[in-house]
Amino acid sequence: PMHPVVTENIEMLLNIFRKEEVSFHMSGTEAVMCAVQQVRFHTGRPLIAVFKGAYHGWWDGVMQGAGNPRFNFDCIVLKDKCPASLELLKMRASEIAGVLVNPISGMGWGPTVTASLASGGDKVTAGPESFDRFRKWLSQIRETCTASGVPLIFDETWAFQLGPGGAQDFYGVDADIVTIGKAVGGGHAVGVVCGSHRLMERRDPDRPMRVSFVVGTFKGSPMVMGSMNAVLKWVRSSDAAAEFNGMRDRVAAWVEVCNKTFSTEGLPLSVAAYRNMWCICYHQKSVYNFLFHCYLRDAGLQLVWVGTGKALLNIEFSEQDLERLTGMIVSSAKQFKADGWWYEEASTPSLLPLVLGPTLKYHSSHILKMFGLSK
Ligand SMILES: Cc1ncc(COP(=O)(O)O)c(C=O)c1O
Known part of the structure; x- marks a missing residue:
């Protein structure tokens, strides 16, 4: 039963x-x-x-x-x-x-x-x-x-x-x-x-x-x-609908404040968000941008989904929590800039050959079979 x-x-x-x-x-x-x-x-x-x-x-x-x-x-x-x-x-x-x-x-x-x-x-x-x-x-x-x-x-x-x-x-x-x-x-x-x-x-x-x-x-x-x-x-319940909408509005307001702070402080960053999903956008080319999350971690912010660049906010995050978040990103960005990771003319290496080469090598027997080329 x-x-x-x-x-x-x-x-x-x-x-x-x-x-x-x-x-x-x-x-x-x-x-x-x-x-x-x-x-x-x-x-x-x-x-x-x-x-x-x-x-x-x-x-x-x-x-x-x-x-x-x-x-x-x-x-x-x-x-x-x-x-x-x-x-x-x-x-x-x-x-x-x-x-x-x-x-x-x-x-x-x-x-x-x-x-x-x-x-x-x-x-x-x-x-x-x-x-x-x-x-x-x-x-x-x-x-x-x-x-x-x-x-x-x-x-x-x-x-x-x-x-x-x-x-x-x-x-x-x-x-x-x-x-x-x-x-x-x-x-x-x-x-x-x-x-x-x-x-x-x-x-x-x-x-x-x-x-x-x-x-x-x-x-x-x-x-x-x-x-x-x-x-x-x-x-x-109606509570849930109100909480989801509250979070949506808090996050939208946070994005505005956060981006205004970046621009006042001269930091080449912006945040973009939709509901509880957000990401950091890097406006200064640098192959070292991926290191920024280490600076964030030092400031007390551990991001999930670092590899995809996307992050999530909990539904119960208050305005104060979001303010704290802005503070962490801004202080990390100031330090990152001071340490020289954002520099003009940083070239971006192509990652494709690094990924494609080993993948083709690994799967070569299957690929040959697929095209009828293996014995
Ligand atoms: C869209 C999607 N499908 C499937 C899974 C796998 O779920 P689980 O980790 O519970 O096996 C995940 C987990 O992140 C997911 O995001």
Whole structure:
């Protein structure tokens, strides 16, 4: 028998994510594995399409590039906001089991922020406009998937980062399957998949002996379900909506104050933010910009996601916390400047040969096989 909170959680999840069925898992990675297995099972097609740079957990079935030791033949990587990607989806629809989208990573500040972190430059477009562009792009993917009969999966493992209604509400675009994780467990390890009856069904309606085996000893464990219950109740409350909006307004005001301070102090930096996501943009070219986060750490600020250049603010950060944050960035930047890391004419080395060379060498036998050149 299930504890009543499990039924309550299912009802709340179905309501928030507008789907017909839910399954529980032990991590975001597993939720993605389940979603991918389900679309393969029901379409009978081999390929999963993902977008460049999007993280979907550490499973080698969807992980791109560095860190994945497997040459991934059943996962195709497409470019965000590119009409050719939509054409490819249409052309190869009969092979594609599903399109997996991370509705934050493609919003337009991934590679540009990383480039800014690595060298400097004014290319960062983080902010509300990049979200609008991404909203348009997501609806084009939705239309293409619908027209081509390819299921669309939103990987929202970072649950509720865009607001209490998740990415579907935020962008006004619905997916066929949504995977959720992290905060939805209220501090406990969790993964959730919400989807239609048709795609969540573990049996083949035409061949009863053909099943999709997705299980887990600790899926839906009582402790996780209990804390999830509290999270979901809070997320649906008016308090949550007020807190999300309060944070949005505090952060927007902080960006203005912070940037004004940089310009008064003559520091070649700016911050860009959208809701609780923010990044530092470097306007002075320097191959040493990546060292700035070490100065921040010395000032007491430990950034997460340093590698991508993106950072997150907690929802409960007050105006005083944000003021402190400005102080830390400004004092670090003054010291960084005084130490001479920002200098004119700093050239930027091309990282491509450094990455491409070893990658090609490592995968050369697979690549030769792919083109029929190996013996
Ligand atoms: C979009 C996305 N998908 C999947 C995962 C993997 O989740 P977990 O770390 O719970 O396995 C993450 C984690 O960062 C994520 O951000």
